[in-house]
Amino acid sequence: xxxxxxxxxxxxxxxxxxxxxxxxxxxxxxxxxxxxxxxxxxxxxxxxxxxxxxxxxxxxxxxxxxxxxxxxxxxxxxxxxxxxxxxxxxxxxxxxxxxxxxxxxxxxxxxxxxxxxxxxxxxxxxxxxxxxxxxxxxxxxxxxxxxxxxxxxxxxxxxxxxxxxxxxxxxxxxxxxxxxxxxxxxxxxxxxxxxxxxxxxxxxxxxxxxxxxxxxxxxxxxxxxxxxxxxxxxxxxxxxxxxxxxxxxxxxxxxxxxxxxxxxxxxxxxxxxxxxxxxxxxxxxxxxxxxxxxxxxxxxxxxxxxxxxxxxxxxxxxxxxxxxxxxxxxxxxxxxxxxxxxxxxxx
Amino acid sequence: xxxxxxxxxxxxxxxxxxxxxxxxxxxxxxxxxxxxxxxxxxxxxxxxxxxxxxxxxxxxxxxxxxxxxxxxxxxxxxxxxxxxxxxxxxxxxxxxxxxxxxxxxxxxxxxxxxxxxxxxxxxxxxxxxxxxxxxxxxxxxxxxxxxxxxxxxxxxxxxxxxxxxxxxxxxxxxxxxxxxxxxxxxxxxxxxxxxxxxxxxxxxxxxxxxxxxxxxxxxxxxxxxxxxxxxxxxxxxxxxxxxxxxxxxxxxx
Amino acid sequence: xxxxxxxxxxxxxxxxxxxxxxxxxxxxxxxxxxxxxxxxxxxxxxxxxxxxxxxxxxxxxxxxxxxxxxxxxxxxxxxxxxxxxxxxxxxxxxxxxxxxxxxxxxxxxxxxxxxxxxxxxxxxxxxxxxxxxxxxxxxxxxxxxxxxxxxxxxxxxxxxxxxxxxxxxxxxxxxxxxxxxxxxxxxxxxxxxxxxxxxxxxxxxxxxxxxxxxxxxxxxxxxxxxxxxxxxxxxxxxxxxxxxxxxxxxxxxxxxxxxxxxxxxxxxxxxxxxxxxxxxxxxxxxx
Numbered sequence: 001x002x003x004x005x006x007x008x009x010x011x012x013x014x015x016x017x018x019x020x021x022x023x024x025x026x027x028x029x030x031x032x033x034x035x036x037x038x039x040x041x042x043x044x045x046x047x048x049x050x051x052x053x054x055x056x057x058x059x060x061x062x063x064x065x066x067x068x069x070x071x072x073x074x075x076x077x078x079x080x081x082x083x084x085x086x087x088x089x090x091x092x093x094x095x096x097x098x099x100x101x102x103x104x105x106x107x108x109x110x111x112x113x114x115x116x117x118x119x120x121x122x123x124x125x126x127x128x129x130x131x132x133x134x135x136x137x138x139x140x141x142x143x144x145x146x147x148x149x150x151x152x153x154x155x156x157x158x159x160x161x162x163x164x165x166x167x168x169x170x171x172x173x174x175x176x177x178x179x180x181x182x183x184x185x186x187x188x189x190x191x192x193x194x195x196x197x198x199x200x201x202x203x204x205x206x207x208x209x210x211x212x213x214x215x216x217x218x219x220x221x222x223x224x225x226x227x228x229x230x231x232x233x234x235x236x237x238x239x240x241x242x243x244x245x246x247x248x249x250x251x252x253x254x255x256x257x258x259x260x261x262x263x264x265x266x267x268x269x270x271x272x273x274x275x276x277x278x279x280x281x282x283x284x285x286x287x288x289x290x291x292x293x294x295x296x297x298x299x300x301x302x303x304x305x306x307x308x309x310x311x312x313x314x315x316x317x318x319x320x321x322x323x324x325x326x327x328x329x330x331x332x333x334x335x336x337x338x339x340x341x342x343x344x345x346x347x
Numbered sequence: 348x349x350x351x352x353x354x355x356x357x358x359x360x361x362x363x364x365x366x367x368x369x370x371x372x373x374x375x376x377x378x379x380x381x382x383x384x385x386x387x388x389x390x391x392x393x394x395x396x397x398x399x400x401x402x403x404x405x406x407x408x409x410x411x412x413x414x415x416x417x418x419x420x421x422x423x424x425x426x427x428x429x430x431x432x433x434x435x436x437x438x439x440x441x442x443x444x445x446x447x448x449x450x451x452x453x454x455x456x457x458x459x460x461x462x463x464x465x466x467x468x469x470x471x472x473x474x475x476x477x478x479x480x481x482x483x484x485x486x487x488x489x490x491x492x493x494x495x496x497x498x499x500x501x502x503x504x505x506x507x508x509x510x511x512x513x514x515x516x517x518x519x520x521x522x523x524x525x526x527x528x529x530x531x532x533x534x535x536x537x538x539x540x541x542x543x544x545x546x547x548x549x550x551x552x553x554x555x556x557x558x559x560x561x562x563x564x565x566x567x568x569x570x571x572x573x574x575x576x577x578x579x580x581x582x583x584x585x586x587x588x589x590x591x592x593x594x595x596x597x598x599x600x
Numbered sequence: 601x602x603x604x605x606x607x608x609x610x611x612x613x614x615x616x617x618x619x620x621x622x623x624x625x626x627x628x629x630x631x632x633x634x635x636x637x638x639x640x641x642x643x644x645x646x647x648x649x650x651x652x653x654x655x656x657x658x659x660x661x662x663x664x665x666x667x668x669x670x671x672x673x674x675x676x677x678x679x680x681x682x683x684x685x686x687x688x689x690x691x692x693x694x695x696x697x698x699x700x701x702x703x704x705x706x707x708x709x710x711x712x713x714x715x716x717x718x719x720x721x722x723x724x725x726x727x728x729x730x731x732x733x734x735x736x737x738x739x740x741x742x743x744x745x746x747x748x749x750x751x752x753x754x755x756x757x758x759x760x761x762x763x764x765x766x767x768x769x770x771x772x773x774x775x776x777x778x779x780x781x782x783x784x785x786x787x788x789x790x791x792x793x794x795x796x797x798x799x800x801x802x803x804x805x806x807x808x809x810x811x812x813x814x815x816x817x818x819x820x821x822x823x824x825x826x827x828x829x830x831x832x833x834x835x836x837x838x839x840x841x842x843x844x845x846x847x848x849x850x851x852x853x854x855x856x857x858x859x860x861x862x863x864x865x866x867x868x869x870x871x872x873x874x875x876x877x878x879x880x881x882x883x884x885x886x887x
Contacts (some may be wrong), residue, residue, distance in 0.1 A: 006445070029488075031599075032591050043542075048715060057692065061797055062693065062807055063690075063691045063692050065695065111871075111872045111875045114875050114876070115761075115831075115875065115877040115879055117691060118635050118691065118835070119831060119835065121635060121691060121695065122827035122828075122830060122831055123827075123831055123871070123875065125824060125827060126824055126828050126831070126868060127823045127868060127873060130864075130865050130868040133864045133865065134864070137864050155645070190467075192469050192470060192471070193466065193467045193468060193469060193470060194457055194462055194467070194468060194469075194470050194473055196470070197450070197453075197454060197457070197470050198454070198457070198466075200452055201443060202843075204443055204445070205441065205443065208437075208441050208442075208443070209458070210405075210425045210426050211403065211405070211425060211427045211429070211434075211435055211437075211441075211456070212426075212429065212434075212454060212455045212458040212512065212516070213429025213430055213434075213455070213458030213459050213516055214426055214454075214457075214458045215426045215427075216426070238653055245613065252820075252824075256637075256695065256696070256699045259695060259696060259699075260696050260699070262692075263692060263693070267692070286660060293707050293710075293711065295703040295704075295706060295707040295710075295767070296703070296707035296708070296711075298700075299700040299701070299702075299703030299704035299707065300433045300700070300704065302696055302697075302699065302700035302703070303697065303700040303701075304701065305696075306693050306696050306697045307697075309684070310514075311521055312366075312628075343662050
């Protein structure tokens with residue numbers, strides 16, 4: 001009698017398809033060249049970031065343009081904790097990176113969530129850029145040049161997982177994949193909880209949720225902080241993958257890219273951003289091989305995706321005209337509440 | 348006012364709300380007694396919806412106070428007001444169309460009652476909330492509809508769902524914004540019977556355009572014109588009030 | 601004293617340029633409901649137009665009219681070919697559409713002009729300083745920038761506050777459905793607003809070109825500061841954008857002059873405070 005959360009597969013077949021996808025990803029390094037394994041890791045990290053943002057966009061209906069800042073901040077935390085020459089265990093760096101990113105998100109959310117719609121976009125973007133400028137304009141993280149760091153190591157019971165140099169990319173790949181699967185399952189669980197239903201209600205009609213007696217502000221703040229912490233996990237993984245940080249990873253283009261991956265993969269499914277991230281990473285790779293004008297190709301693809309595929313690869317809804325979107329103008333109560341709904345088709 | 352031994356459940360004192368130069372609600376003082384069905388009528392633009400929004404907390408008044416059982420709730424935010432016992436329905440059907448009927452009502456129950464197992468338990472396991480939701484559905488006459496998708500039901504059933512959602516928080520006061528809007532005769536009759544039965548153990552304040560209905564069911568009426576109370580009292584008194592007849596009812600009475 | 605005076609004038613000049621950008625941003629959103637992230641690219645294009653015109657004709661005098669004309673044309677094309685299909689789309693779609701435009705404009709700039717930094721010379725006629733006090737003189741060109749900005753701002757205010765179309769635009773920014781209800785030719789209004797907003801951003805870019813160098817991605821920073829201006833000024837309010845732009849211009853310039861260590865984040869702190877106290881903006885009229 002209880003309904004399956006909208007963003008999760010409805011049938012066993014759907015879950016089986018996801019499992020097959022996960023197994024395919026797990027088998028990939030056995031057949032791919034080291035270069036492609038590294039590319040795969042990059043794609044998985046992008047998927048982690050996009051998935052964390054889906055908690056805001058697809059689940060709660062909050063479009064943030066500052067999400068990349070928490071990702072980048074966490075990567076810098078790894079640099080502070082594990083500077084070049086003194087690697088630290090992942091058990092230390094990951095929780096701290098997530099905690100700091102989550103707290104930063106809570107602080108930003110405290111201000112940004114006082115606004116809605118267009119304002120929320122602008123405010124999240126501005127605060128994100130503030131964090132960017134802190135690392136861009138000061139020397140604390142190596143300034144604009146960036147800095148090298150020691151990749152966190154995996155150790156347990158005094159044993160350190162020490163792969164030969166050639167196999168290290170594969171190790172990182174599996175760490176990223178494990179993290180992605182855990183994050184997906186954790187979010188799938190969250191969607192099934194009472195709290196998940198509140199977020200879902202907020203996305204559809206926040207005003208109605210308030211009138212029912214829900215403290216939507218608090219729920220949004222929790223979601224925003226949680227998403228920030230998960231973005232932090234992605235940023236941590238990036239630092240672990242690249243061993244290098246620079247301000248570019250904090251910039252708002254990162255946030256826009258993550259949004260694009262969500263749109264490309266689909267808002268209507270929790271796994272949408274993963275598909276979108278894999279597709280986008282592959283696409284930029286191909287574009288980079290074909291032409292020097294990579295951004296032009298990317299831009300045109302985005303344009304095409306927005307115009308032709310407004311609901312992404314996983315929930316293809318072709319050429320459907322837009323529904324009225326949330327209108328940030330209207331004073332409370334005087335307009336049609338259905339106008340407030342940001343409806344998303346997922347069928 | 349609050350020191351006098353009043354039986355009032357909900358009371359407003361000189362409540363006003365201005366939008367720029369326009370005064371939508373002007374010095375409105377009204378009293379809602381327990382187990383009373385109080386209808387607010389008035390022409391379009393009389394400030395009825397604004398009044399409901401003030402009472403529910405979606406708008407804050409420019410001046411004046413609102414008390415609930417003697418406690419000042421004038422500036423209490425919307426969601427906390429629900430916890431204190433005020434629930435509202437909307438003029439335009441405002442249910443979660445893609446969710447099941449049960450899920451709609453359960454969300455409402457969840458807002459008012461902390462689930463026994465905490466917020467981070469599976470929604471399927473929150474038995475206490477589900478039970479409350481079923482009870483509210485039964486009261487609103489929708490026990491058959493629990494597993495229907497809300498958006499697929501008839502308009503009348505969706506209006507009933509609105510009522511069930513307000514009931515799920517077990518409120519003292521129900522604010523109903525045109526509960527009969529867009530209903531056929533049969534549906535309206537059913538709704539009228541439902542409201543009558545609710546008035547036996549709730550206080551109802553409702554806005555309605557259907558005069559026959561209002562005169563039939565209301566215990567008390569307030570006529571609002573241009574944001575000001577033109578008359579208030581028993582339906583019979585209001586019907587015979589010269590000013591009301593002149594300004595509003597016209598040839599109706 | 602003279603340093604202070606210079607900072608004051610710099611702040612005024614910076615604030616006025618910000619206003620030209622932010623007013624377009626807030627107008628386009630207020631009337632059309634479109635979030636234009638590519639508005640910063642318009643500023644960048646204006647700067648490159650100034651560079652191209654001066655290196656082709658040797659004169660900066662042509663740059664401003666060329667930028668305004670170019671802005672009107674570019675704005676009209678964007679509105680006709682893209683924006684009008686996105687008025688009712690979700691924010692996410694609008695964000696990505698205009699983000700794509702940023703990438704495309706940057707790549708086209710790289711294709712046609714390259715990735716080098718360029719400087720645009722101040723016209724020799726204006727390449728002198730005007731003495732203000734016995735110890736202080738101020739660049740004549742910056743005075744001209746202040747003057748042109750004020751003139752453009754005055755024209756904008758006249759258009760919004762005193763003309764029939766302006767009245768409709770104000771109404772539309774308050775209640776977007778008004779335009780349709782009144783049966784006004786909404787298409788013409790939309791086209792005009794985007795054209796004017798774009799032209800103002802290009803004009804700002806052209807005016808600013810001789811003051812800083814002309815370089816790739818230069819629009820990004822201006823875009824984000826303009827967002828802060830709009831947030832602090834209150835949405836849809838041109839006069840709010842004006843005062844807010846001047847405030848930001850002053851705080852940023854003074855901060856860089858006197859407290860360089862914290863200048864970078866001072867305006868964001870201001871934004872945070874405004875959001876706490878008046879979430880609808882300092883000059884917003886909304887309840």
